[in-house]
Amino acid sequence: MKNTILKGDALKMLKTLSSDSVDVGVTSPPYNKQENKKGWLVKNVKYSGACDKESELKYQLDQVAVLNELFRVIKPGGSFFYNHKTRWERGKMIHPMDWLRQTCWTVRQEIIWDRMIAANIRGWRFWQKDERIYWLYKPIDNNYIGKELLAKHALLSSIWRFPPERNNPHPAPFPLILPARCIYSILDKKSGVVIDPFAGSGTTLVAASLLGKNYIGIDISEEYIAVAKKRLRNVTQEGEILMRELEKHVVRKTFKERKANGDFVGRFREADVVISPPSLF
Ligand SMILES: C[S@@+](CC[C@H](N)C(=O)[O-])C[C@H]1O[C@@H](n2cnc3c(N)ncnc32)[C@H](O)[C@@H]1O
Numbered sequence: 416m417k418n419t420i421l422k423g424d425a426l427k428m429l430k431t432l433s434s435d436s437v438d439v440g441v442t443s444p445p446y447n448k449q450e451n452k453k454g455w456l457v458k459n460v461k462y463s464g465a466c467d468k469e470s471e472l473k474y475q476l477d478q479v480a481v482l483n484e485l486f487r488v489i490k491p492g493g494s495f496f497y498n499h500k501t502r503w504e505r506g507k508m509i510h511p512m513d514w515l516r517q518t519c520w521t522v523r524q525e526i527i528w529d530r531m532i533a534a535n536i537r538g539w540r541f542w543q544k545d546e547r548i549y550w551l552y553k554p555i556d557n558n559y560i561g562k563e564l565l566a567k568h569a570l571l572s573s574i575w576r577f578p579p580e581r582n583n584p585h586p587a588p589f590p591l592i593l594p595a596r597c598i599y600s601i602l603d604k605k606s607g608v609v610i611d612p613f614a615g616s617g618t619t620l621v622a623a624s625l626l627g628k629n630y631i632g633i634d635i636s637e638e639y640i641a642v643a644k645k646r647l648r649n650v651t652q653e654g655e656i657l658m659r660e661l662e663k664h665v666v667r668k669t670f671k672e673r674k675a676n677g678d679f680v681g682r683f684r685e686a687d688v689v690i691s692p693p694s695l696f
Pocket of ligand 1: 444
């Protein structure tokens, strides 16, 4: 089953897929934002085919079930990128790691997505302009370390800085750069199958298609699937955004060249870059 979008509940649809059949996944699930947590600057997120208003316990159990089914479907050595954020309920922080540690996955890295804009400008906390992307890994024979990324991908670091998507009718899309970076960093030029179980407007599938990979999408909403299908019929229109991302995956000077040049080759230390602030007193 390749280059298709399945309409239905993510967990039910995942159960129809073969084990160890997919190389990479990227998703941003509904965040259980209770549909009433509107910031001053942002629109309320309401999906056309699903209610984003569960008890937190049920929400987390559902997420664990979907993530474990994805673990079955993804090949050993495969990766899944899970975009989420920290939330607060009556002043208490809810962290994605609260349920990620209950899944079969090895959490390989926590990436900070600096969205460069805060969704709410109240001062209960410092303005939240980050989301997280968890790189989850399915080990081969209990080897939790896995293979190295190529240097041209690894140099993109654990902080990703780009704004949220604005040109999209979906209420909560991520920008094309996000899944493109994940997929390209893992598969590079290799062929493979990419999955997004909460595909929405199909951003992950568009990235996969532009990168020459096969894809499987799932979403519960007919309306968003129609948007995704339209985008996939016209993928070349988004090719320029992808090209701009690929240009970042380049090693401009190797370690050897920097050393020969007398450039900085040491390990990154904050002390090397932070200039001491003037004393306040
Ligand atoms: C945050 S959005 C994903 C947006 C997507 N990344 C994009 O760029 O368009 C979450 C999606 O999950 C879908 N959804 C909600 N509950 C679902 C379920 N139980 N099964 C499958 N899809 C579901 C919603 O329709 C929505 O499109």
